[in-house]
Amino acid sequence: MRIASVQLEAGPNAEDNVAKVEARIRDVADSGADLVVLPEIWNLGYFAFDEYAAGAEPIDGPTMSHLQSLADELDLYLHTGSIVEADGDDLYNTSGLVSPEGELLDTYRKIHTYGYGSREQELLTNGKRVVTIDTVFGTVGLVTCYDLRFPELFRALVDQGADLFLVTSAWPIPRLEHWLMLNRMRAVENQVFLAASNLVGQNQGVELAGHSLVVDPWATPLANAGFHERTVVADVDLDMVAEARDDFPALADRQFDLSYDL
Template identity: 30%
Template sequence: MRFNLATIQLSLTDHVELNYNKLARFLDELEEGSLVLLPEMFFCGFDYDRLEEFALLSEYIIEKLKLTSRQKNLLICGTVPEHTEEGIKNTAFLIEDGKVIGRRSKVKLFYPFEEDRYFVPGEENPVFKTKFGRVGILICFELRFTDMVLDLKKKGIDILLVPAQWGYARREHLRVLSQARAIELQSYVVVSDTWGEFKGTKFAGQSGIYSPWGEVLEFSETGDIYLEAEADLSYVEEVRSAIPVDIK
């Protein structure tokens, strides 16, 4: 099965409408029937002063993305601040053909960025069955945690999605970890990061698409841009057959 993988890299502003409109233009240009990844907190960033306000907007943003997904036959993933009974969570969503088919909240909060002060951690690390195969999601900082990666490997995934707002000072970590996880998992890895400066923090860019062999299919350090690459699930099986490293 062959299909189009895409990742969108954005610089953020204080204005939700500007952020979303920039994103929407890229979604309009993408090939129909694509799997597309958006950055972590893509419409608002980590603006803690307005977090409650943005959490109230999240479902409206998701409804807009559901419409685009339905119109263009897209599978869309990103993260938003989500109100829950426990508090606000940083929650990833999967929208397939206009319907939300899955959500998972960030488990590993990034303490140096004070995420633990403003967000409640999630608890689960599920695998989602999609029309493009089995998908796992690790949100930004979670990419560092080998236990979460191995958990996904045991469960079996074809594609790992990594929505991120990764700091510029640690940019090489993101690049190296992304490629390493593709090799470890023998799966496609898609990374979507923000770039430029927002609220006094400079972000890494380093968005990319990696093959199950660890090849860099697409990569960008800077710029508002979308990247695309063809994926083939039969290649996942080919790589795993060539180098069997199944965990028993």
């Protein structure tokens, strides 16, 4: 399968951001992409906290509906990146996976909202559900940005059968090395493929790290977008997940009968 990770700068106008994303998706569809991954809160810009309430949408609102139509038209899987989802009185950081028929297969509400230099914890409600989705290629697990620092979530995804992690993110540049390391670690310790899409450029005075990437089960980067607006593409064979686990059976050596209490 061919995975494309879209890296872009989120501007102040949501309509312009939607148009930019649509153009990127159409371009990569022409190159034969089977799955496209988008960044975190790309339509508003992650750090546009004052816009969250006004820019929030229900899950069947215009942004998700537009992405569903695109996936259907272009016959590809589309990881929607995340939007600010409005559900009653609560707001969530919500991503989803759309099928090539335009069906929203499932959604994931970010479990670990972020507080360091961010108002996300103040404004948004934490998700409560670990989400994996079966596709024709394999089982994918959805995670968002700060989730990368919590390895227990990724173990839960693997225990639900995930062989590909999809990461949507708005990771700032001061912790770029953490970004590069954590994506590779989450892949290698769980022996899965990982595709991550990050914002880049400036958003509300914050510089984003870019470096959207695709990583294989041995922690080898197959593609990296660097510091610029671009889309990176990698061809992956998910059969390599089973091969890696057979060759180096670390997951099979887990000791479930030990509580690890010290």
